[in-house]
Amino acid sequence: MVKNNFLRKIQRNRKSLDISLRRLKIYSNEIYITYIPQITDKKRVSNDIIRPILQYGKDKLLTIDIIMESVIYVDDVNKDYNEDKIIDYILQGKSIIIMTYEDKYIVCDTTRVEKRQIQAPILEDTIRNPRDCFTENMDSNLSLIRYRIKDENLKIDDFTVGKRTKTKVAVVYIKDVANDKYVSDIKNRIKRIKTDGILDSGNIQRFIVNNSMMLFPEVGIIERSDKACTTLLDGKVCIIVEGSNIVLSAPKVFSEFLDSSDDYNDSIYWAIFSKFIRIVSLLMSLELSALYVAIIAFHPDALPVEFIIALASSRETVPFNALTEAFLMELVAEVLREASMRLPKQIGTAIGIVGTIVIGQAAVSAGLVSPLMVIIVSLSTMCSFVAGDYTIMNSIRILKFFMIFITGVLGLFGFVIGITFIAINLISTSSFGVPYLAPIAPLNFKDFRNYFLSDRTLAKERPKFLKTKDNTRQ
Amino acid sequence: MFRVFVCKNISKIYKLLLIFILCFQLCGCWDYRDIDKRSILISVGVDRIENLIQFSGEIAGETGAEGKKNKEVKRVSVYPFVSYGENFEIARLDLINKVPKPEFLGAVKVVVFSKKYAEEGIESYLNRINGEYDYRKTLLAVISKDSPKKLFYINTNKEQSMASLIENNINYQTSHGKALYTTVGEMLSDISMKDIGYLMPYIGLENDSITYLGLGVMKDSKLIDIIHVKDTDGILYLLSKNVKITEEIPSIYKDENLYSLRTTVKKRKITTNYVNGKPVINIDLVIYARLRYQYYIKPIDDKEIKRMEDELSGRIKKYVEDIIYVSQKKYKCDIFEFAKYFKGEYPEIYRKIDWKEEYTKAIINVNVKTTITNLNLYDHNTKVKY
Numbered sequence: 001m002v003k004n005n006f007l008r009k010i011q012r013n014r015k016s017l018d019i020s021l022r023r024l025k026i027y028s029n030e031i032y033i034t035y036i037p038q039i040t041d042k043k044r045v046s047n048d049i050i051r052p053i054l055q056y057g058k059d060k061l062l063t064i065d066i067i068m069e070s071v072i073y074v075d076d077v078n079k080d081y082n083e084d085k086i087i088d089y090i091l092q093g094k095s096i097i098i099m100t101y102e103d104k105y106i107v108c109d110t111t112r113v114e115k116r117q118i119q120a121p122i123l124e125d126t127i128r129n130p131r132d133c134f135t136e137n138m139d140s141n142l143s144l145i146r147y148r149i150k151d152e153n154l155k156i157d158d159f160t161v162g163k164r165t166k167t168k169v170a171v172v173y174i175k176d177v178a179n180d181k182y183v184s185d186i187k188n189r190i191k192r193i194k195t196d197g198i199l200d201s202g203n204i205q206r207f208i209v210n211n212s213m214m215l216f217p218e219v220g221i222i223e224r225s226d227k228a229c230t231t232l233l234d235g236k237v238c239i240i241v242e243g244s245n246i247v248l249s250a251p252k253v254f255s256e257f258l259d260s261s262d263d264y265n266d267s268i269y270w271a272i273f274s275k276f277i278r279i280v281s282l283l284m285s286l287e288l289s290a291l292y293v294a295i296i297a298f299h300p301d302a303l304p305v306e307f308i309i310a311l312a313s314s315r316e317t318v319p320f321n322a323l324t325e326a327f328l329m330e331l332v333a334e335v336l337r338e339a340s341m342r343l344p345k346q347i348g349t350a351i352g353i354v355g356t357i358v359i360g361q362a363a364v365s366a367g368l369v370s371p372l373m374v375i376i377v378s379l380s381t382m383c384s385f386v387a388g389d390y391t392i393m394n395s396i397r398i399l400k401f402f403m404i405f406i407t408g409v410l411g412l413f414g415f416v417i418g419i420t421f422i423a424i425n426l427i428s429t430s431s432f433g434v435p436y437l438a439p440i441a442p443l444n445f446k447d448f449r450n451y452f453l454s455d456r457t458l459a460k461e462r463p464k465f466l467k468t469k470d471n472t473r474q
Numbered sequence: 475m476f477r478v479f480v481c482k483n484i485s486k487i488y489k490l491l492l493i494f495i496l497c498f499q500l501c502g503c504w505d506y507r508d509i510d511k512r513s514i515l516i517s518v519g520v521d522r523i524e525n526l527i528q529f530s531g532e533i534a535g536e537t538g539a540e541g542k543k544n545k546e547v548k549r550v551s552v553y554p555f556v557s558y559g560e561n562f563e564i565a566r567l568d569l570i571n572k573v574p575k576p577e578f579l580g581a582v583k584v585v586v587f588s589k590k591y592a593e594e595g596i597e598s599y600l601n602r603i604n605g606e607y608d609y610r611k612t613l614l615a616v617i618s619k620d621s622p623k624k625l626f627y628i629n630t631n632k633e634q635s636m637a638s639l640i641e642n643n644i645n646y647q648t649s650h651g652k653a654l655y656t657t658v659g660e661m662l663s664d665i666s667m668k669d670i671g672y673l674m675p676y677i678g679l680e681n682d683s684i685t686y687l688g689l690g691v692m693k694d695s696k697l698i699d700i701i702h703v704k705d706t707d708g709i710l711y712l713l714s715k716n717v718k719i720t721e722e723i724p725s726i727y728k729d730e731n732l733y734s735l736r737t738t739v740k741k742r743k744i745t746t747n748y749v750n751g752k753p754v755i756n757i758d759l760v761i762y763a764r765l766r767y768q769y770y771i772k773p774i775d776d777k778e779i780k781r782m783e784d785e786l787s788g789r790i791k792k793y794v795e796d797i798i799y800v801s802q803k804k805y806k807c808d809i810f811e812f813a814k815y816f817k818g819e820y821p822e823i824y825r826k827i828d829w830k831e832e833y834t835k836a837i838i839n840v841n842v843k844t845t846i847t848n849l850n851l852y853d854h855n856t857k858v859k860y
Contacts, residue, residue: 300509301580301608308514308581309534315510322508408506 005083006098006105010034013087024053029062032098039093041112048073049095049108064102072097076109088166113137118144123223123246123390128265130226138168138242144225145172149232153177159190161204165197168242169204172228177235179467182432186237186250201244208239208250210430215398217391218431220252227261235468251434253465254426255451257392258282263454271454281383286396286422288380289326290403290415292373296322298411317367323408325369329377330400332359337381438465512578516552517637519622520599521588526558527565530623532635533573534581552635554626562602579608583637585615585658586622589690589697592674597665597695603658611659614641617690617697619678628679639684644675647686651710651718651738652703654689665695667814669829671807673709676700693807701797708797711739711759711790712810721763721789723782727772733782734766735846737790746816748823753836755812761790764848779846786844794840808833 010019010032017036022045024031033049035042052071056062068077080089081104089096093111115137122133134141142156153175161169169190173183189208198204201221209218219239222228223246228238231249239248258278263271296315300308318325336355340348360378363369380400384393399422406414429436439447442465450459460474519530532552555572559565569577585603587596596615603609618625626636647653656674664672671693678687688703701709710717717739725731741760746753763786765774801809808829817824 296509297506300512300578301610305516305581305583305610308509308578309516312509312512312514312534315508318510321506323506411506 004098004100004103004105006086006096007032007100009083009086010090010096010098017087017090019090022050024050026053026056026062027058030100031062031067032100033095034090034098035095035110036090036093039091039112040095041110044074044110044112045095045108048110049097062099064097064099064104064106067097067099068106072106072108074108074110078107079104080107081105092166115140121223123221124227124261124388126224126260126262129224129261132225133223134225134228134240134245134247136243136245138170138240141225141240141245141247142170142172145228145232145238148226148229149174154232157187159187161190161193161195162198163194163196165199167198169198170240172232172238172240174232174235177233177462177468177470178237179235179469181467182251182434183237185432186239190239198241199243201239201241201246201248204239204241205248210432214429215395216254216426216429216436217257217389217395218250218252218429218436220249220256220389221391222247222249224261230261233473235462235466235470251431251466252389253431253434253438254392254436255438255440257389258387259451259454260388264456268453268455272452275452275454278386278388281386282393282396285380285383285393286400286403287415287419288376288383289330289400290407290418292376293322293326293404294407294412294415297408302412311370311372314372315370318370319368323404325373326376326404326408327401329359329369329373330380330404333377333381334397434465439463507576509578511575513573513575514578514581516581516635517584517586517626517640518582519586519588519618519626520591520596521622522591522594523558526560527562528623529555529557529559529565529569530626531555531582532626532637533577534635552637554623556623562599579606580610582609582613583641585613586618586625586640586677587615587674588618588621592617592690592692592697595694595696596692600658600661600665600695604662609658611662612657614644614675615656615658615661616640616644616675616677619676619687625679625684628682636684640677643677643684643686647675648714649716651714651716653686653706654709654713661692661695664811667811669808669833670811670813671698671805671809672811673701673713673809691801691805691807691809693805693809698805698807705797707790708793708795709810711761711794712742712757712797714739720766721786723785725768725772726778726781731768731770731772733768735763735782735786736766737761737763737786737844740845744812744815746812746819748816748820749837753812753816753827753829753832754839755815755836756839757794757841759790759794759840759842761786761842761844762847763844765846783844783846787842790844791840791842794842795838798838798840802834802836802838806830806834812836 010021013019014021018038020035020037022033024033031053033045035045049072052073053067056071062071064079068079080086086096086105089107093113095108095110097106097108116135118132118135118140120131120133132144134144146154151174155173155175157171159169159171160166171183171187171190186208190204193204193207195203195207205219206212220231222231222238228247228249232238236249236251239250241248258275260274260278263274295302296311300311303311320328336351336359340351343351360374364371364374384397387393403415403418406418408414410417426437427435427441435442438444439451444464446461447463447465450463456473461471462468462473464471514534515531516534517532519528521528521530532554535551535553555569557565557568557572559568585599587599600615603613604611628636644653644655648655653675654673656672661672661674664670671691673689674692675686676688676690677684679685680687686703687700689701689706689709690697691699691701707719710719717737719737721735721737723733723735725733738761739759740762741758743758745756747756748754763783798810801807812833813824813829816829
């Protein structure tokens with residue numbers, strides 16, 4: 001006597017979902033094993049489920065409980081009664097064992113996920129750091145973290161986000177270090193997400209930030225597992241999204257975007273020097289073109305006399321005014337960068353050559369732009385690659401155009417207005433309640449010193465602005 | 475999303491717009507003009523021809539196409555200009571009519587006054603420079619023996635401007651302690667003191683080359699005398715920031731042997747006093763001298779060193795006393811800015827007295843101490859000390 005509707009439910013969706021249904025007849029028992037072949041490990045289904053059932057004595061009593069406890073070899077199994085969830089299980093790549101006269105079924109985890117090997121970093125390449133990076137597989141990502149932090153307090157809270165994609169999201173933190181307020185805030189924001197699909201960690205990022213219209217990123221991205229562990233040890237929270245090789249970290253302050261893992265491995269002097277270089281580069285990327293416009297158009301007398309004359313002579317054939325020239329050249333540089341990112345690697349180098357020759361050499365020879373403008377654009381573009389976390393530079397790239405425009409209209413006065421607006425924006429931003437310009441505003445000298453020196457032997461405490469439960473490192 | 479953002483922040487957006495509009499309306503730099511769209515003046519000459527003011531100078535010209543064709547390194551050519559007028563304004567108007575683009579004065583390196591114009595007085599033109607916002611106040615001002623127009627019309631054949639030649643010349647002489655680099659700003663400061671005069675470099679054409687000839691003495695901003703370059707040592711010991719003067723002292727043992735010494739001022743201390751109704755100016759100079767070489771290499775003993783130091787001290791003292799005496803008796807003008815020291819120390823007395831008058835009666839005490847710091851020993855292992 002059929003006691004359930006499980007089979008009927010499956011039969012209804014069988015064609016559309018391409019579900020496989022394997023029927024076994026043992027003595028008088030009818031056993032059905034059902035799964036989607038594309039996302040299920042068929043070898044495991046055959047060896048760990050079908051074979052043991054068939055080999056089980058034909059004269060012995062066979063129930064769902066006996067099958068689960070004494071017959072099949074699958075390690076991750078559970079029972080369920082809810083017929084509405086059966087399709088969800090199958091869609092997750094699980095195999096379902098149904099007996100017609102039983103009101104429950106067995107869910108076996110035989111999921112097969114096509115995953116790539118752990119590879120070297122692309123976004124966060126360093127010299128002296130481990131090279132194992134996160135992949136799209138969540139289990140691999142969690143294993144990389146667990147492999148480094150063998151602490152019982154390392155907590156992983158799972159969520160499922162996306163009405164249709166049902167993407168797994170893990171919030172990882174060290175329970176006795178991370179501030180509960182930030183952890184619960186992040187968890188609540190994830191819980192509140194109502195969308196049909198999350199396909200990448202970037203999608204989550206948009207939902208959990210304070211204001212998605214903010215120019216500066218409030219969440220950091222991490223590609224390398226060791227960096228994620230460092231972040232967790234600092235008392236931050238990592239968000240791992242299934243299907244994304246980029247892990248999010250929060251809270252994140254402005255200064256950390258210019259940090260690099262290499263700083264902690266080399267000497268203090270080198271760390272200070274590299275940080276200084278990165279800060280100067282960021283400023284140059286933002287301001288160089290704008291200053292060029294201000295000097296050429298409004299305040300040439302700010303330069304030594306020899307420079308004024310050299311500048312004037314280098315621009316004598318340029319048909320555009322300084323504002324248009326700077327705007328166009330920066331735009332061309334952005335186009336080149338965008339093109340080189342989208343093109344396959346083999347063609348990407350060609351873009352570099354075209355960019356250098358056409359935009360640089362030819363434009364100057366044709367008298368369309370001044371040589372100094374080419375130098376400035378090249379320098380400003382190069383400077384925009386130095387940040388440890390590239391996402392901050394996207395904001396700087398946009399602000400660069402704002403600075404060029406406002407300086408082109410108002411001169412150095414406009415330049416100062418622009419910088420003031422940016423400073424106000426930075427100061428009034430916060431990342432999950434942490435002031436964005438910490439440890440500079442509000443100033444905490446110890447954190448500021450630790451940031452610049454990048455020496456773990458000196459940093460005996462965790463950053464104050466993270467308000468961690470356990471502040472002591474050493 | 476954008477609509478929600480706008481609705482939530484409407485008051486903020488209005489405030490921002492208001493700030494921007496105010497910026498644009500009230501304080502926008504509406505003088506936008508690229509540097510290549512301006513006539514860059516790099517030198518200005520002022521002269522008087524009969525009753526007219528003559529402005530001359532050089533404008534940085536545009537490089538021709540030839541240079542580009544030959545892929546040569548770009549060099550900036552210059553071309554001269556001349557304009558005339560009854561006063562500065564009319565002369566300027568004449569200049570505006572002649573230059574192809576709006577003029578830019580921020581790159582002017584040097585102002586050349588003709589000797590004739592300097593004798594009439596340069597204060598009015600210095601005030602003009604002070605009033606024009608785009609003139610640099612650090613630009614060099616010189617007096618020329620020859621007409622500025624003549625200087626600027628010389629073809630240097632080196633694609634180098636006369637302004638650069640003059641500036642480089644004075645700069646080089648000053649850095650080697652042979653001249654004084656006087657800027658318009660310093661002159662304006664001296665003029666504002668009213669009681670003091672100042673010195674200006676005096677240049678001219680000698681054998682078709684720009685030559686530093688000495689210092690012009692300015693009293694009430696009028697040229698009253700020229701001090702020849704070979705008579706300026708005393709002035710340099712008193713005023714130069716980087717004095718390096720070479721002195722030759724004969725040996726006591728052998729007349730034809732000469733010691734060549736280079737002197738520098740290690741410490742210069744000027745203090746003032748007011749005793750018996752007379753200002754007293756005490757000048758203490760600590761001079762370091764370096765023995766560069768002897769004409770004939772001979773051992774030097776302590777006695778010889780002492781004698782050289784005393785002779786140098788005496789010689790320098792004389793230079794300084796002589797030039798101060800000339801300034802007191804002949805020029806009747808404080809060209810060494812002693813008034814600044816006196817005013818600093820005795821402001822009340824300074825206010826009561828007429829410094830111009832009192833300076834001529836001032837008692838000057840010059841004290842020079844010379845030390846020979848380097849004997850230029852070649853053999854460091856010698857058993858004899860010197």
